[in-house]
Amino acid sequence: MEDVLTPPPQPELVGEKRKRDETSLDASIEDAPAAPASTGGAEDAAGSDVARHPMWKTSLCSYFRRRGAGAEECSHGESCRYAHTEEELRPRPDGTWDPTSDRAKKLRKVAAEAQEEAEEEVTVDEQSLEKCLVGLPMGWTADRLKPFLQDQGISYAIAKKKKGMTVGFVTFQSVEQLTNAVQILKKNPSGGKEIKIVDANRRSHQKAHDGALVSNTGTTTENGSSPTTPAEETSVLESVSSSKKGARDAVTPLANMTYIDQLEHKNQSMAQILKKLTRNARKACPPAIPHPDWVFKSKEIGGLPCKFEGILESPVVNGYRNKCEFSVGYSLEGKKTVGFMLGNFREGVTAVEEPVNCPNVSEISCKYAQMFQDFLQPSSFPLWSRIDNSGFWRQLTVREGRCPAEAVVSQNAESQISEVMLIVQVCSTGVDEALMKEEFDKLSAILIQGAATCSPPLPLTTIVVQDHKGISNAAPTDCPLIPLLVPKGDQLDGTTEDKIRIHDHISNLKFSLSPTAFFQVNTLAAERLYTLAGDWANLNSDTLLFDVCCGTGTIGLTLAQHVGMVVGIEMNESAVSNACRNALVNGIKNCRFVCGKAEDVMGPLLTEYLGSPQQQAAASKSNSEIDDASKNEDTIGCASYDGENIDSSKQRNDNAEGQQPMGASVDHPTCASEVDENNVASGEQNCGEASLVNDKPIETASDNSLEQGKACKDGSSSPNNNVLAANACQFKNVVAIVDSPRVGLRPTVRGWDRIIQVLSTVVPQNWRDEREHQSTFPATLTV
Numbered sequence: 001m002e003d004v005l006t007p008p009p010q011p012e013l014v015g016e017k018r019k020r021d022e023t024s025l026d027a028s029i030e031d032a033p034a035a036p037a038s039t040g041g042a043e044d045a046a047g048s049d050v051a052r053h054p055m056w057k058t059s060l061c062s063y064f065r066r067r068g069a070g071a072e073e074c075s076h077g078e079s080c081r082y083a084h085t086e087e088e089l090r091p092r093p094d095g096t097w098d099p100t101s102d103r104a105k106k107l108r109k110v111a112a113e114a115q116e117e118a119e120e121e122v123t124v125d126e127q128s129l130e131k132c133l134v135g136l137p138m139g140w141t142a143d144r145l146k147p148f149l150q151d152q153g154i155s156y157a158i159a160k161k162k163k164g165m166t167v168g169f170v171t172f173q174s175v176e177q178l179t180n181a182v183q184i185l186k187k188n189p190s191g192g193k194e195i196k197i198v199d200a201n202r203r204s205h206q207k208a209h210d211g212a213l214v215s216n217t218g219t220t221t222e223n224g225s226s227p228t229t230p231a232e233e234t235s236v237l238e239s240v241s242s243s244k245k246g247a248r249d250a251v252t253p254l255a256n257m258t259y260i261d262q263l264e265h266k267n268q269s270m271a272q273i274l275k276k277l278t279r280n281a282r283k284a285c286p287p288a289i290p291h292p293d294w295v296f297k298s299k300e301i302g303g304l305p306c307k308f309e310g311i312l313e314s315p316v317v318n319g320y321r322n323k324c325e326f327s328v329g330y331s332l333e334g335k336k337t338v339g340f341m342l343g344n345f346r347e348g349v350t351a352v353e354e355p356v357n358c359p360n361v362s363e364i365s366c367k368y369a370q371m372f373q374d375f376l377q378p379s380s381f382p383l384w385s386r387i388d389n390s391g392f393w394r395q396l397t398v399r400e401g402r403c404p405a406e407a408v409v410s411q412n413a414e415s416q417i418s419e420v421m422l423i424v425q426v427c428s429t430g431v432d433e434a435l436m437k438e439e440f441d442k443l444s445a446i447l448i449q450g451a452a453t454c455s456p457p458l459p460l461t462t463i464v465v466q467d468h469k470g471i472s473n474a475a476p477t478d479c480p481l482i483p484l485l486v487p488k489g490d491q492l493d494g495t496t497e498d499k500i501r502i503h504d505h506i507s508n509l510k511f512s513l514s515p516t517a518f519f520q521v522n523t524l525a526a527e528r529l530y531t532l533a534g535d536w537a538n539l540n541s542d543t544l545l546f547d548v549c550c551g552t553g554t555i556g557l558t559l560a561q562h563v564g565m566v567v568g569i570e571m572n573e574s575a576v577s578n579a580c581r582n583a584l585v586n587g588i589k590n591c592r593f594v595c596g597k598a599e600d601v602m603g604p605l606l607t608e609y610l611g612s613p614q615q616q617a618a619a620s621k622s623n624s625e626i627d628d629a630s631k632n633e634d635t636i637g638c639a640s641y642d643g644e645n646i647d648s649s650k651q652r653n654d655n656a657e658g659q660q661p662m663g664a665s666v667d668h669p670t671c672a673s674e675v676d677e678n679n680v681a682s683g684e685q686n687c688g689e690a691s692l693v694n695d696k697p698i699e700t701a702s703d704n705s706l707e708q709g710k711a712c713k714d715g716s717s718s719p720n721n722n723v724l725a726a727n728a729c730q731f732k733n734v735v736a737i738v739d740s741p742r743v744g745l746r747p748t749v750r751g752w753d754r755i756i757q758v759l760s761t762v763v764p765q766n767w768r769d770e771r772e773h774q775s776t777f778p779a780t781l782t783v
């Protein structure tokens with residue numbers, strides 16, 4: 001058995017410095033093909049990693065290691081086979097991480113502390129039969145651990161081990177089994193390394209004996225494994241997370257700075273990112289091609305690609321989040337807790353702590369988290385375990401809707417919260433339906449009563465259960481929803497998703513939000529952001545505005561009054577449905593929403609509105625004055641908006657887009673009408689009525705027609721394209737606002753005069769036609 005215990009060869013760690021000439025690693029990476037030059041960003045690279053060499057990006061590039069610099073310093077640039085950031089780093093095939101990386105350091109720290117504990121005597125009594133095994137090879141999974149224990153003659157009840165950790169978990173059935181195991185392992189150091197049995201978690205140890213906490217032990221899940229015990233859930237984590245004092249440090253690490261200092265901090269990091277963009281662009285430019293103007297001009301402004309306006313302050317800095325996703329798990333003390341994880345699971349952290357003193361979370365959200373936490377204490381349904389991916393209760397999301405903003409923004413954002421949606425995420429695998437229903441009934445009664453008896457009573461509009469059976473934290477948008485409390489008064493036909501809604505307001509427009517639809521988490525800051533984007537986009541009634549990745553249509557609808565027409569593009573059907581309803585509710589008619597992936601539908605839509613590339617070229621010539629005007633605004637500038645004014649890392653899963661089914665077909669309906677040709681000119685295209693007709697756009701779409709009042713399956717196949725293209729010439733400029741930008745958009749999408757990329761690093765976009773306007777830096781806004 002000795003050989004199986006030999007840990008995988010580790011590169012030398014002297015001084016935490018990885019030698020670039022680690023022959024085995026380098027040799028294997030040398031075989032890896034270089035990334036294509038077009039590889040844009042981490043997202044792109046991650047997508048194609050799978051097809052690459054197994055060692056691709058599994059080591060940090062020495063440039064990054066030495067100076068913290070990225071691809072721009074390395075002569076291989078983006079095509080370097082080593083990772084330029086911790087985020088880009090991938091695990092090695094054996095589940096281990098580059099030993100110089102932060103992840104590996106954290107894992108080593110855990111192991112070292114576990115080792116320290118191992119020096120101490122292990123408790124041997126009936127009350128503490130859950131133990132940790134330390135010193136295990138990182139590459140092992142439970143499938144290797146179990147035969148190892150059996151071969152050694154060690155009997156046990158449960159054995160668990162995750163790849164990439166040196167710690168495993170064993171539960172013994174009796175003191176005899178435990179004593180025997182301790183003796184065997186003492187006598188048999190394997191491969192020169194001693195595997196030791198240590199107490200699982202000294203602090204949670206005592207707690208684990210509480211009736212409530214051990215109530216899960218022994219419950220068998222569908223796959224026959226036993227749910228993770230509180231001690232297992234928290235023990236590894238304790239040392240990792242000891243540097244974090246609580247949820248406040250984990251989710252709002254800048255909270256101890258004054259807001260002014262936070263803004264300065266963000267200002268500086270944003271400026272660094274922008275300068276890096278210029279450097280990257282300069283390097284990416286082939287020698288024969290002159291640098292674009294904006295790269296030349298960057299020297300005059302300290303290396304920035306454009307004027308940087310700084311960070312736009314959030315109007316409100318306390319309790320501003322309108323959506324909080326509270327994890328369910330065990331605290332460091334072993335208590336069932338609803339709050340925030342203290343770190344990343346990949347780093348071995350699963351401990352969850354209450355959202356105490358987290359300035360970004362409203363009191364209302366905290367109170368609901370507390371109510372749910374109290375409910376969980378006696379519940380016989382197990383908490384979801386991230387270690388063995390089983391359990392029932394997974395997450396609580398609190399979404400808040402605010403009434404229309406007062407003229408003077410109150411720092412007490414709380415006073416404006418008028419609607420609340422509670423989304424309880426569970427995994428119903430193997431659970432008896434009748435028992436589950438009973439549990440849900442109890443839960444909704446407790447939440448409803450809890451809200452009513454608070455002083456003042458808390459708003460509560462709707463409660464819904466999301467049944468997510470997958471193992472990843474991010475639930476797909478099509479997870480089944482079970483409504484427990486449906487909003488009163490506002491009942492509409494349609495899917496469950498359609499019925500369960502709350503409302504929020506931006507720029508005095510009312511937005512309807514379904515459980516999975518994206519909405520900016522800081523409503524008041526979003527309002528400032530959209531206003532600024534609109535100002536910079538120089539909109540007028542001749543503008544055709546594309547709201548790309550429009551979600552519930554917030555950007556397009558808030559700017560609709562300033563443009564000829566808005567076309568929103570969004571791949572989440574439910575968000576499109578919300579967008580249509582939002583247009584309708586707010587009486588906005590000059591808009592249309594298309595359901596599809598932007599990279600797929602933008603091209604056909606541009607042809608539809610602007611005509612063929614030849615027609616575009618003609619239009620471009622005739623619009624030369626506009627071109628000139630736009631050129632003058634090349635350096636319109638950059639600003640950053642402080643939607644997350646305190647958090648440096650968002651709370652998990654904000655980015656609903658990361659959860660979208662990427663295979664969504666292009667052949668989606670649009671929800672909107674298309675438009676009477678005569679109305680296009682006057683900017684009176686009637687989307688609103690069409691939306692009304694198509695209140696259930698996805699379900700009712702029945703043909704490919706773009707006639708007024710009908711949904712179409714695919715905007716690109718419109719029989720009316722020619723007519724519309726002719727009309728399109730009446731839009732003297734086309735602006736696209738993208739939030740969030742997508743790497744895939746740039747190569748496929750041509751034809752807009754200006755693209756405003758929101759909430760992201762600036763990506764230079766070519767203006768109308770890159771051959772004609774090579775030196776034009778587009779008006780790109782980073783917020």
Ligand SMILES: C[S@@+](CC[C@H](N)C(=O)[O-])C[C@H]1O[C@@H](n2cnc3c(N)ncnc32)[C@H](O)[C@@H]1O
Nearest residue numbers: 518549550551554570571572597598657739740
């Ligand atoms: C960050 S949200 C922004 C929504 C909206 N622009 C706003 O500010 O409220 C991004 C949205 O992009 C959508 N999305 C992601 N990838 C997309 C794609 N390839 N095509 C169209 N929509 C996409 C997601 O469904 C999500 O609603």
